[in-house]
Amino acid sequence: MKRYCAVRIKCVGRKYYVRLSILTLTALLNLVSLAAYCQDGAAGVTNATDEVKKYFSIGIDLMYAVGAVLGLIGATKVYTKWNSGDQDTSKVASQWFGSCIFLVVVATILRGFFKVA
Structure with a gap:
C-alpha cells in the first residue's frame, strides 16, 4: 500500500510529515521575526x-x-x-x-x- 504526502512526496513513514511540519514551522518563525524587526x-x-x-x-x-x-x-x-x-x-x-x-x-x-x- 502506497501513501502520499500532501505535497506528493512518496512517504515511507511519518518522517516526511515531521520534516514538512518542521520546515513550515521554521518558515513561519522567520516571517514572525522579520515582522518584529520592522517595529520601533x-x-x-x-x-x-x-x-x-x-x-x-x-x-x-x-x-x-x-x-x-x-x-x-x-x-x-x-x-x-x-x-x-x-x-x-x-x-x-x-x-x-x-x-x-x-x-x-x-x-x-x-x-x-x-x-x-
Whole structure:
C-alpha cells in the first residue's frame, strides 16, 4: 500500500510529515521575526517597562498580603502550641515571625530598589 504526502512526496513513514511540519514551522518563525524587526524598538521597550512596573507594584502588594495571612496563621499555630504546653513554642514563634518579617522586608527593599510608586 502506497501513501502520499500532501505535497506528493512518496512517504515511507511519518518522517516526511515531521520534516514538512518542521520546515513550515521554521518558515513561519522567520516571517514572525522579520515582522518584529520592522517595529520601533524604543517604543516597545518603553511599553514593556511600563507594563512590568504595573505588575511589579501589584506583586509587592501581594507579598504584603501574603505576609499578613502568614502572620495570622502563625499566630494561631503558636497560640495552640502555647495552650497545649509544648516545649518548642518559642522556636515555632520565631520561625513564623521570621518568615513574616522576611516577606515584608523583601517587598520593601524591592519597592525601594526598583523605585516603584
